Amino acid sequence: xxxEKKQALVLIAEDDREMRSLLCDELFDLGxxxxxxxxxxxxLRSVLDRRPSLILTDLRMPAGGLDYIARLRTFAPGVPxxxxxxxxxxxxxxxxxxxxxxxxxDKPVRISELKEAVRRLLGPALNGxxx
Amino acid sequence: MPERFEGIFEASKDAIGYxxxxxxxxxxxxxxxxxxxxxxxELLRMNARDLIPQQHKEQRDRVxxxxxxxxxxxxxxxxxxxxxxxxxxxxxxxxxxxxxxxxPTGLAAxxxxxxxxxxxxxxxxxxxxxxxxxxxxxxxxxxxxxxNRQIEQQFGYERAxxxxxxxxxxxxxxxxxxxxGDRAEFMAHSESRAMGKGRDLFGVRKDGTxxxxxxxxxxxxxxxxxxxxxxxxxxxxxxxxxxxxxxERDFIDAVLETAGALVVVLDQGGRILRFNRACExxxxxxxxxxxxxxxxxxFIVPNEVEGVKAVFERLRGGEPRNDYxxxxxxxxxxxxxxxxxxxxxxxxxGAVEYVxxxxxxxxxxxxxxxxxxxxxxxxxxxxxxxGMAHExxxxxxxxLGRAEYLLQRTADEGMKRGLTTIVTQxxxxxxxxxxxxxxxxxxxxxxxxxxxxxxxxxxxxMFQERIAHSRITVEKVIEAGLPPAHADRDQVLQVLINLVxxxxxxxxxxxxxxxxxxxxxxxxxxxxxxxxxxxPEEIRQKVFDPxxxxxxxxxxxGLGLTVVKGIVEEHGGTITVESVVGKGTTxxxxxPLGEAPPSQP
Numbered sequence: 124x125x126x127e128k129k130q131a132l133v134l135i136a137e138d139d140r141e142m143r144s145l146l147c148d149e150l151f152d153l154g155x156x157x158x159x160x161x162x163x164x165x166x167l168r169s170v171l172d173r174r175p176s177l178i179l180t181d182l183r184m185p186a187g188g189l190d191y192i193a194r195l196r197t198f199a200p201g202v203p204x205x206x207x208x209x210x211x212x213x214x215x216x217x218x219x220x221x222x223x224x225x226x227x228x229d230k231p232v233r234i235s236e237l238k239e240a241v242r243r244l245l246g247p248a249l250n251g252x253x254x
Numbered sequence: 255m256p257e258r259f260e261g262i263f264e265a266s267k268d269a270i271g272y273x274x275x276x277x278x279x280x281x282x283x284x285x286x287x288x289x290x291x292x293x294x295x296e297l298l299r300m301n302a303r304d305l306i307p308q309q310h311k312e313q314r315d316r317v318x319x320x321x322x323x324x325x326x327x328x329x330x331x332x333x334x335x336x337x338x339x340x341x342x343x344x345x346x347x348x349x350x351x352x353x354x355x356x357x358p359t360g361l362a363a364x365x366x367x368x369x370x371x372x373x374x375x376x377x378x379x380x381x382x383x384x385x386x387x388x389x390x391x392x393x394x395x396x397x398x399x400x401x402n403r404q405i406e407q408q409f410g411y412e413r414a415x416x417x418x419x420x421x422x423x424x425x426x427x428x429x430x431x432x433x434x435g436d437r438a439e440f441m442a443h444s445e446s447r448a449m450g451k452g453r454d455l456f457g458v459r460k461d462g463t464x465x466x467x468x469x470x471x472x473x474x475x476x477x478x479x480x481x482x483x484x485x486x487x488x489x490x491x492x493x494x495x496x497x498x499x500x501x502e503r504d505f506i507d508a509v510l511e512t513a514g515a516l517v518v519v520l521d522q523g524g525r526i527l528r529f530n531r532a533c534e535x536x537x538x539x540x541x542x543x544x545x546x547x548x549x550x551x552x553f554i555v556p557n558e559v560e561g562v563k564a565v566f567e568r569l570r571g572g573e574p575r576n577d578y579x580x581x582x583x584x585x586x587x588x589x590x591x592x593x594x595x596x597x598x599x600x601x602x603x604g605a606v607e608y609v610x611x612x613x614x615x616x617x618x619x620x621x622x623x624x625x626x627x628x629x630x631x632x633x634x635x636x637x638x639x640x641g642m643a644h645e646x647x648x649x650x651x652x653x654l655g656r657a658e659y660l661l662q663r664t665a666d667e668g669m670k671r672g673l674t675t676i677v678t679q680x681x682x683x684x685x686x687x688x689x690x691x692x693x694x695x696x697x698x699x700x701x702x703x704x705x706x707x708x709x710x711x712x713x714x715x716m717f718q719e720r721i722a723h724s725r726i727t728v729e730k731v732i733e734a735g736l737p738p739a740h741a742d743r744d745q746v747l748q749v750l751i752n753l754v755x756x757x758x759x760x761x762x763x764x765x766x767x768x769x770x771x772x773x774x775x776x777x778x779x780x781x782x783x784x785x786x787x788x789x790p791e792e793i794r795q796k797v798f799d800p801x802x803x804x805x806x807x808x809x810x811x812g813l814g815l816t817v818v819k820g821i822v823e824e825h826g827g828t829i830t831v832e833s834v835v836g837k838g839t840t841x842x843x844x845x846p847l848g849e850a851p852p853s854q855p
Contacts, residue, residue, distance in 0.1 A: 209647025
């Protein structure tokens, strides 16, 4: 019996429409299905509705911030988190990593680097081998 | 008696009488009659002895006998009986009148009334007694012959204790020998004058205490020879008042002269009457140089003269006080900004007599204020940069990301070049933003004792490869046995890296990089020199200003040295730069030694 191929699901949470659109376009190329959220609350609802394979999220957005990251961790344990923030300072980076964020990027980030991190974190799930 | 003698005889003010050897009165003049109260007729019936009171008759007989026997005139004082029973003191000169054989034939007497001189003496005594000054009289030998009540009070002696005593008993012990000499000198060249010209004189009281006095000396001739009348004034109170006044003056002087404030006193015409030391130090003029001159002729810059005069006029016109700020130009032409508080002093009629101005030199304060404003501007810039970074990060990322996205999807070389340019330019902006943020977000240094020499070595090591591939030689002069500095190691390293990078950039054709470290009092002085192109003065002055750069656009952010200066100053240190065009540039960084108090972030 052939295993039904299940596409990896990536949640993209970003309040800037153009940035979200860019991220969607780039990650779509990786062959993942994508859900979008425009603020922290929407992202949490999305996670509760369906657990994603990876979360790519902005930090500074409505209902965002480190509390929001902590809640994401609680609602979606084990889901890799990639955090992007505008010119973050050393403290923000340290706090985020302390919460177990898998990857941290300062905007502006090179998309190639970001895609590389996502690909690495999704690993086998990218090919739908594992849920 | 010849007639012309008779006239003289009658006119004499002294009583003159002539008696026989047995005393029978033979001839008297009018004065004799007036003196005794007996008429001439009555007298011619009397004996000379009848005029002598009983108790003096014997004395009179002795004198008469002497005169007759020796033949020489005798003078003696005696009382005469008057017709009304009273007595009158007289001074009698008696002599024998001789016949042709030389034998006495009669007695003549010239009788002078002593009552008149006595009254004058009494008046003199009263004047002396009532004088507000002490008065004493001494004779040639310095013996006191007269004192008044004031002298008794001044010196604390009874009159009887002084009369007949040497005057030196009133002179303090240590001045006595001097005094005796001076006294002899005065007797020799006597004239009325004050005693002890230019010297402080003292008297000594009976209880041994001394007091300051002033003495006026008057030589007077008396029948008994020359006397000196001295008037003595106790000047203790005056001295005390003078001392108190002097003390007050000294006090005011001390306050004025040591005060950091400038104090100028002007008269009604605006002329300088007082110019304290702070004024001298600030202007370089001495008090003597400016005395009596106008403030506006000396110190005020042309465009402020009118304002200063107006303020002065307002004060003179009755404004009790006002404040003003203006420049004072020193002797060397340097301008100092002074903040003045002005007030007036009035005379007893309430008219303005003096204008007093107290000023503070606020030049440095203004400079610090300016520096602070600059610092504040930089801090604001930091806040602005942080806020801005958050806002522009996303749009920059969209541009960057879209450019990358398109790059992957086009084969058109022209388009690829254009997109690549977009990517690199965004990276440049990112670099500037990051540096600006590093500056804005820099932390308070975490300072501990660090070995600066070691940091110098570390910084050089980081550039080893780059230097090896250039034509730059490195010279390192580190003083041996230096104490540690009180500094944040990472931040000092950042400073050094920045300075070394600048030096290397200044020597694209090669040259010599020199790093030195030496102790300078309680600082360590770090020098970074290059033999590069150097820079002109107008650039040198601006090198620490934010966003000032001489590098080609994109090569430098214009923040490197601003950050360096910020770090050094946060360490309580200083950074200066010297440069000669074509010769090179040297940065001097001074970092405090040991446990310096932490500076404000």
